[in-house]
Amino acid sequence: MYSLDCTVSLLAMMLIAPMANAQSSASASATIYEAKDVDVGATLMAGNSGPVYPQSLRSLGVGGKVMAQFIIDSTGMVDTTSIQTDADGKSLFAVSVREALAKMRFVPAQKAGHKVSEEVLQSFVFKAEIPLPASVDSMLTNAGAKLDGGPAAISPGSLTPRYPEKARSLGYQGEVDVQFVIDSTGAPDPKTITIVSARAWRDARAAFSKPATESISPPYDEFDAKQNFIDAVRWALPTMRFVPARRDGANVRHLVSQPFTFTLVQ
Numbered sequence: 044m045y046s047l048d049c050t051v052s053l054l055a056m057m058l059i060a061p062m063a064n065a066q067s068s069a070s071a072s073a074t075i076y077e078a079k080d081v082d083v084g085a086t087l088m089a090g091n092s093g094p095v096y097p098q099s100l101r102s103l104g105v106g107g108k109v110m111a112q113f114i115i116d117s118t119g120m121v122d123t124t125s126i127q128t129d130a131d132g133k134s135l136f137a138v139s140v141r142e143a144l145a146k147m148r149f150v151p152a153q154k155a156g157h158k159v160s161e162e163v164l165q166s167f168v169f170k171a172e173i174p175l176p177a178s179v180d181s182m183l184t185n186a187g188a189k190l191d192g193g194p195a196a197i198s199p200g201s202l203t204p205r206y207p208e209k210a211r212s213l214g215y216q217g218e219v220d221v222q223f224v225i226d227s228t229g230a231p232d233p234k235t236i237t238i239v240s241a242r243a244w245r246d247a248r249a250a251f252s253k254p255a256t257e258s259i260s261p262p263y264d265e266f267d268a269k270q271n272f273i274d275a276v277r278w279a280l281p282t283m284r285f286v287p288a289r290r291d292g293a294n295v296r297h298l299v300s301q302p303f304t305f306t307l308v309q
Contacts, residue, residue, distance in 0.1 A: 075114055075160045081152040085115040085161050088150060094143040094167055097135040103233050105277050107133045109140045109167045117158040119149040125162075140167050196286050198229060204279035204303050207271040210243070217243040217272035217305045223280065227294035229287040231280050238276075239300065243268035276303050 078084055100107075107130060114125040121144045130137035152161035197203070210217065224235040245268075288297035 073160070075162055076152065076154060077162055078164075081154045081159060081161055083153040085119070085149045085152040085163060088119070088148045091147045092143065094136075094139040094169075096169055097139055100133070100135055100169070103277055103281060104236050104238075105133070105274065106168075106170050107136050107274070108169070109133075109136045110164070111140050111144065111167060112162065112164050113144060114160055114162050115149045115151060116160045117151050119151045121145060121147060121149075122160075136167075136169055143167075198284045198286050201284045202279060202282050204272075204275040204305075206305050207268075207275050210268045210271045210305070211307065213268070214245050214307065215243050215268035215271075215305075216245075216307055217241065217268060219272050219276045219303045219305075220300060221276055221280065221303065222298065222300045224296055224298050225285045225287060226296050227287050229285040229294075231283060231285070232296075233281045235298075236277065236280055238273055241269050241273050243272055272303075272305055275305075 094109075109128055109130045111129075112125075112127045114122040116122055123141070123145050126141055126144055128137040128140055130140075151158040153159065204219075219241045220239040222235075222237045222239050224232040226232055287294040289295065
C-alpha cells in the first residue's frame with residue numbers, strides 16, 4: 044500500500060513538473076518587458092523592407108520623422124494592435140510605418156534564456172532630396188532674357204505658408220529662401236522646389252502662449268524650428284498661385300528665388 048502510494052505520488056510529480064515549467068515559460072512570454080529589462084533586445088531579421096516613402100510627399104520634397112512605439116512578441120512578430128505613432132501631423136508617413144511594421148519579422152528579445160515580448164521605441168526618418176533639374180528651358184537660366192512685365196509675382200489673394208503653431212508658441216521666428224520654376228499658368232512646378240537656405244531664431248521678448256509653469260513638449264533643445272518653417276513652405280508652395288512672367292507677349296516658365304519670412308507680431 045505504501046509502495047503504491049509512493050508510485051502514484053512519483054507519477055504525479057513527473058506530470059506536474061513539466062506543466063509547471065510550461066506555465067512558467069508561458070507566463071514569461073506573456074509578460075511585456077522594456078528594453079532595459081531584457082538580456083538581449085529584439086533585432087530585425089535580414090531581408091525585411093522598411094517603410095515606403097509616400098510618392099505624393101516625395102514629389103513635393105516633404106520629409107519627416109515618425110516615432111513609433113510597438114510590441115514585438117516572443118515569436119518575433121509585431122503586435123499591430125500595440126502600434127502607436129507620432130508623425131508630427133503627416134499621417135501618410137505614419138500609415139506607411141504601420142504597414143511596414145505589420146510585415147516585419149524580428150529575432151525576439153531574450154531574458155533568462157527565454158524568448159520574451161519587448162516594447163520598442165523606434166524612429167523612422169523620411170529624407171527628401173529633390174535637386175533642381177539640370178536642364179530647363181534656356182530662358183529660365185539665361186540672365187539676359189528680357190521679360191515684358193518683370194518676373195513672376197505672387198497673385199493677390201493667394202494662400203501663403205502658415206506660421207507653424209509650435210514655432211509660434213515657443214517664440215521662434217524664421218526665414219526660408221526657395222528656388223522653383225513657375226509655369227506659364229502661374230503654378231509652381233513641385234518637382235523644381237529647392238530650399239536654398241533656411242534659418243530660425245528665438246525671440247527672447249516673445250509673449251508665449253503657455254505659462255512658464257506649464258511643460259512644453261517637445262523641449263526647446265529637441266524642437267527643430269528651422270525644419271518646421273521649411274515644411275510650412277513646402278506644403279504651401281504647390282497651392283500658391285502667381286502672376287506668370289511674360290516674354291514677347293506670351294506667358295513663359297520662369298525660374299524664381301523667393302524668400303518667406305516668419306515674424307512674430309509684438
